[in-house]
Amino acid sequence: MFPKYDVIVVGAGHAGCEAAAAAANMGSKVLLVTMNMHTIAQMSCNPAMGGVAKGQIVREIDALGGQSGIISDKTMIQFRMLNRSKGPAMWSPRCQSDRMRFAEEWRLTLEQTPNVDFWQDTVRELIVKNGAVAGIKTSLGIEIQSKSVVLTNGTFLNGLIHIGEKNFGGGRVGEKSATGITEQLIELGFESGRMKTGTPPRIDGRSLDYTRMEEQPGDENPAKFSYTSTPKLEHQRSCWITYTNEEVHAALRTGFDKSPMFSGRIKGLGPRYCPSVEDKINRFADKDRHQIFVEPEGWNTVEIYVNGFSTSLPEDVQYKALRLIPGFENAKMFRPGYAIEYDYFPPTQLKLTLETHLIKNLFFAGQINGTTGYEEAACQGLIAGINAHQNTHELEPFVLKRSEAYIGVLVDDLVNKGTDEPYRMFTSRAEYRTLLRQDNADIRLTEKGYKLGLAAESRLQRVREKVANTELILKELKTIKAQPEEINEQLVQLGTATIREKQPLYQLLKRPDIEIDDIKNLKGSFAGFLNQFDEEALEQAMITVKYESYIEKEYLMVEKMNRLEDLEIIPNFDYDRVSALSFEGRQKLKSLRPGTLGQASRISGVSPSDVSVLMIYLGR
Known part of the structure; x- marks a missing residue:
């Protein structure tokens, strides 16, 4: 029934879509497996792309030949360049998207990509032979062979949804969770953990009073994400800003005794920089109000995303508190907010190509690696898809340095430092951010994308x-x-x-x-x-x-760091014979097996003196 594929991508979120598109456009025969063909590229949380540092990532994806920038341009309803009052290293493009159009455009793009096949099913197990992945087994009992597999399971691995004291299995509201893969990976020797994320209630925009809110229009001359000839945005929809108040906070506190987060029913850590509204009023008790961004979900729908009101409190508490927000006095709710717990695998178990150390030709991308955000997921999918193709065809691995792209910073951070809370990209994470601007992503990366066969x-x-x-x-x-x-x-x-x-x-x-x-x-x-x-x-x-x-100074810093990056460490280097290494440094180096001295220097627990000792052993 099925041919043998070069690459199977499991999951059709932002990571899965970019992985499938990249591998297919480079020439691999790709199968994209999703539990639901109608939720391909679903924007599970807010209907927006870009933002601080995230906008730079979307432009980098585009420069390499990925699709997220093009699809964002075709489906945006508003565009803003954030941080214009600051230096250009901080300028960050962001758009509001039409949620339904975004998903539709991604699906149509993939359907028009010749090398992509689709299969709607749940993957229960990987086929592993002689330490390498050889395919997948589905819930229908079907075995499909492939030379490589990219796992982009999002929040579906043993996903558990929480609303107040209620909880039920699911990877997203209305969709079942995925089981079997976590358990198999643990048996194979992988380490796993639990993380948590959340989403706010959705509101009927017809029931809101916008005269009580501040209007937030788009830029007068909107720009784009893609460096291609995508259409320019001619008309825009405004967003709106309102605020919580002490009455809202008091109403929310009435549900704290039923909060799954405060009661300990939620074990996973949530995103530090996008806390739930109950977490905000608990941690910042001195603040008498918090911003609420009222964001339309598309051109024609009345559905509204209440950005800043993510919550897992009981639905009646959510409803009562919402109606105390200025402009929300008569609000009607489409569905309540909820929190979701899911399995992830600490990314220190990966190479810089996003291939796992334990299983050859098996790649992880997206929230399975402990990240949060569409943009972070999409760029990992792109890197995993590229390298799955490269592996399959015995070509050179593709790795971006920290000095070349925010994508390089993200992957390097994940692999060398790991994360025990949802990882989100910020400009502050990049030491060369004056070089890694949104305006020059094409200059930095297009030639690389062209050499890979991705960029035209x-x-x-x-x-x-x-x-x-x-x-x-x-x-x-x-x-x-x-x-x-x-x-x-x-x-x-x-x-x-x-x-x-x-x-x-x-x-x-x-x-x-x-x-x-x-x-x-x-x-x-x-x-x-x-x-x-x-x-x-x-x-x-x-x-x-x-x-x-500033640019010259950063180029000098890059040159200095590149000297360490050029010092390769042989794959089977015996760290035990280097007695001068610290105990922690030796353990971390043996576990993570860095490819270069530069990579070793960024591993948590490897000290500068450890790096100096290694430099001597390497004859430098």
Whole structure:
């Protein structure tokens, strides 16, 4: 019935979709197995993509040839560039998505990908032979062979849903949990744990009073995620902001004795940076209010996502508290919020390719690795899909360094440091964030995607044109000098100091109060030379000028770290014969088997002196 596949992807969430698309577009024969064909790429939590650091990840996925950016652009209802008031390393694209359209567009994309087959079923067991994965067994008793398997099970592994004192099995409300895989993996020697996440109630938008809330419109000139020619957003839907108050908090406290989180019925740790509303009012008792973001779920639906009100309290308590929020006095609930516990596998059991150490050609991606967020899941799926293809066809593994991408930071953090709480990406996690900006993801990664066979040649050509135009702008800015009599009056109008002698435009642009558009609009003998360039190249040139010293400093840091990254450790290195290593360092190195000295230096428990000792043993 089934052919032998190159790659089987288990689960069709954000990680599974990117894994299947990547492997198939690179030439592998792929089977995507999902419990429900109607929930492919379901946005289980808020209908949005991007955000701080997450937006950078979506752009990196796009630059490599992934699909999340394209699908986000096609289905967004609002776009905002966050942190515009800060430096460009902090600028982060974010969009509100049409939940139904997003899932539909992903499914249509996969259906139009020639090498992807689908099967609706539950995977109960892996077929493992001679220390390598050889396929899957489903709940229907069907065995399907493959050369590699990518597990992207999300919250479905022994998922348990909590609402007040009620709990029941499920991977998502209305969908059953998956059993069998965790138990088999533990028998094979894997270590597992439990994590928790949650979601807020969904509300009928027709029952809300928006006059009591603050409107949050999208950007006046909305940008995009993808570097391809996706459509520009012409019309947008607003979001709204309101706040909890002491009455809301008091109503929520009446249900604390029935809270599964406070009673200890929930064992797994939840996301630190996205706590439930009951956790917020308990931990931050001095705060008399908390922000609530009222987010529409699509162009045409009336369903509203209540961002900031994630909860697992009893449904009657949720309903009572919601109606005390300004604008929610007559709110009607579609369904209550809930918490969900699920199994995960500490990611220190993985290589940087996301292949497991214990079982060859078996890959983990997404929440099974202890992460939270669509973007974090999607980029892991992309890396796992790429490497499943590479393994299958005996090609070089694909690994991104910390200095090359936020995706590299995320994978490196997971594999070398592990996590015991849901891992979320932040700009603060990246030591080279001035280099890893959202605006230059295409310059950093498109050539890599092209060499893999993921990014089209047209993409690479576009990047080369952008780089050439940026270099030309920089050259002109250094060459063209403005005379005081030409521009001093204009500088006064801009609120910046005048000049006493002719000065290159490059130096003027270094001023914090002058933007590239100001240079573009200056009148003089040089006027108009910037009009021939597009916004992307102009922005790239401006950032290069204004942050030149910071960028150079980070390049020097990268060069220094790369010396350690280039020092490879042989796979079977005998750490026991290095008596000068600390006991903890030796144990961690034996367990995680780092591939380079740089990787070893980032393992929790490996000290700088351990690294120095290893450097000597490696002959350096």
